[in-house]
Amino acid sequence: MPIRVTVWNENIHEQENKVVADNYPLGIHGTIAAVLNADPAFAATTATLQEPEHGLTAERLAQTDVLFWWGHAAHGDVDDAVVERVCEAVWSGMGMVFLHSAHFSKPFKRLMGTACNLTWREAGERERLWLTSVSHPIAAGLPDHFELENEEMYGEPFGVPEPLETVFISWFSGGEVFRSGLTYKRGAGNVFYFRPGHETYPTYHDANVQTVLKNAAKWAFNPAARIADPGAAPNVPVTEALEPIEERGPRLHHDGEEGYR
Amino acid sequence: MPIRVTVWNENIHEQENKVVADNYPLGIHGTIAAVLNADPAFAATTATLQEPEHGLTAERLAQTDVLFWWGHAAHGDVDDAVVERVCEAVWSGMGMVFLHSAHFSKPFKRLMGTACNLTWREAGERERLWLTSVSHPIAAGLPDHFELENEEMYGEPFGVPEPLETVFISWFSGGEVFRSGLTYKRGAGNVFYFRPGHETYPTYHDANVQTVLKNAAKWAFNPAARIADPGAAPNVPVTEALEPIEERGPRLHHDGEEGYR
Amino acid sequence: MPIRVTVWNENIHEQENKVVADNYPLGIHGTIAAVLNADPAFAATTATLQEPEHGLTAERLAQTDVLFWWGHAAHGDVDDAVVERVCEAVWSGMGMVFLHSAHFSKPFKRLMGTACNLTWREAGERERLWLTSVSHPIAAGLPDHFELENEEMYGEPFGVPEPLETVFISWFSGGEVFRSGLTYKRGAGNVFYFRPGHETYPTYHDANVQTVLKNAAKWAFNPAARIADPGAAPNVPVTEALEPIEERGPRLHHDGEEGYR
């Protein structure tokens, strides 16, 4: 059964900026979905900010194995209830891939627990991505480095937690470096951040970038059954303790009571 | 100059439950502050939920090197604006120590990016904490293990990100285990979670626990100057690039423009 | 194509101790290989200390996707050249699963870079393994905890580096805890340590343990092509630099010279 990917995009610059529209006639979301659908390993669909509930209903998320996220101009317009729903889906086992300016998206900041800030420059300079974790599944089929002739610069320090693994580090012509591929686990969900993808450049048409997108979707996919209530904090009554114990001392809670949350 | 610690407590059970009030006539906050103040390394004060802005104004946080947090019944009553302020203080360099049921507090969940859930049982059973990172500064002066004769049980799986280091793991009479001491870094701020401290037991009067509290405050303290705007994402103009580059390709942003956030 | 597993065992207690021989008429190696071969995902064979080069020639390792290692009484008899060869195979991409007393084996100590020590007690006490990384692939199909009624105790502190992920933590009747499932990456190779398996108990006949063994083999398998020379440190001549640079300043090395190793 193919991995079900939903590619989410705020889909704004494609409507308002001719350069972006020319780069991505299908939208960034449509382009990435097409890249994935060219591989029988995936069944990719799209969702955008403009749809009801941004296209991310509970039903849709339940049917999504891996969610891609691209946003830039409209981070603030994403509904907080949808953000919380997305994060709960991640905790329950949905994989998630954040692209480029999604470093400042609400769900990324929510999942990282940090400011997720960086420095930046839009000058079409050269970016060269270096592999730092040899033979990592997200780098399958890639050389030790590859280049994007025109990209926006993102520079360190990048305000994220120390990752499980640093997979890529970028070199920029203007003199900066950036951790461009980072893996995390949040609850049962695998999370990958991938830096490239400024909308005024044709980054998602690059063959190496497309390889990363496909690898990332496979890596982020968790085949385990989705956890029904990923925030459950069940009480284990004394009578059901795995080792025989007797209740001792004063109690705050009464039998059968739920804990505070 | 002593480390300035603010011990925050929701301070509810001390008012409503005789057992808790008898355990902690000074409140949990007052007790912990007194423990710290007995050591000239610290200048500890307290703040509670009931104060204006919960006692955590911007000025107060700016004067706080390390913030301790104890909450249980009233997590939901903590104002979201205060939570955001606390997290920004952490990112700017304030240390933070979360105690026991603060695993479900808003700032802990916000900084972890996960559900922070666990299993639990209030039976006054024995907890034995084992050191898993030898000679860790948070364990200075402690033996390889120590016991609390009566504690609430918290059981794995604990819904937190993989830590920088696991410092303690607890054994419980009823058959569970729990990662009881975990370190994280969030922005410039050091974060420590320490499990023991159920309010109906005299945990914070235990000498070993008090040693951990003092060690944790020292470990969490970051002597670096506080970062003024921990979420800043400055543009680096082409003319100020560290290596000479020329602007190329189409642009989305105009000169001097701020980035989207 | 099935994953090619080689199960290595020192194969000593099976020959000398009736209890062990009765537990494992096929040897621990034969038992584990049979467990794996019952699943078409694997093609498992065995190798033992007594074979020439301990059965681990360069050719054999090149044909091994994942190597399991069980040793206890004869760690010191393992040839250092074989140990180095095994480690190089790991760096080149071979997966490796260390079982129980292999914590003190030469290749495990070599790959960890630490003393790998612990405390222990052989009393047939109950061990209960708790899952600490929900929906981890190594725990696929397992409940949140499972028990082994008779096992040797291993206690913390366990002298290993902080892992990529802690997958299991054990509870013991006698009061200890232990990090029983730990993941590492060394070069291109995935490494998993799994605690249970004392030879006088029938641990490897336990269904849950067998599930872990199979999951671990799948997790440790790296499908990338094996790296030919995992320690290569190539010189990049100035004339082949990716960005045009001119040589400046004094030199220690001459053109075409190999670096020191």
Add this chain to the structure above:
Amino acid sequence: MPIRVTVWNENIHEQENKVVADNYPLGIHGTIAAVLNADPAFAATTATLQEPEHGLTAERLAQTDVLFWWGHAAHGDVDDAVVERVCEAVWSGMGMVFLHSAHFSKPFKRLMGTACNLTWREAGERERLWLTSVSHPIAAGLPDHFELENEEMYGEPFGVPEPLETVFISWFSGGEVFRSGLTYKRGAGNVFYFRPGHETYPTYHDANVQTVLKNAAKWAFNPAARIADPGAAPNVPVTEALEPIEERGPRLHHDGEEGYR
């Protein structure tokens, strides 16, 4: 009491190469020791390959809080017994700072458990180090980036385990990047790798580099008492179990027996 640092150097190029001798009339070891001794926080001495036992007797290591290591041409001449002694000192709590080409030194490879390889070019190109962990103690007093106008290039992939924290990442004129500052813990010992320091350039005279050296020594220092036998694996007899248990099942070991190592 000052931190006792021993700066170890193979001290070969200083004797054989005029450029290096002119750069470091005191030797690299003497230069670094002088830098540290200019700060009352330290009492630094030196040791070299040419001394009996390379100057690293058991007594000397017992009196060393932090050991710096610089080597390049003579890694193979370092006695294996001294390497093992150094690693045991680290496990027992001695801090260790590896400099530049020490990435291929025996103790570094031994402590990492990997090949520690990289790519390299000696062209006197510009290196710019970027801070990736804001307000990290090893970066105290440093700006977000600093430059070395002439350095040897080291390029990714760097064959080391994922660190506790990545503190610095380097940009090179020729187009490469490198993780230049990495922290590890091995046993009770803090380990830091710092990339710059090719002997034909005056790197250790650079003020920012000197700041890193001093910060690294403070960070690596573990004030805990040194562990007497860092590889001890004590048996815990049934009669001394922390919880009352009875011995069950067959045994391999006899009372009072030491475990296999």
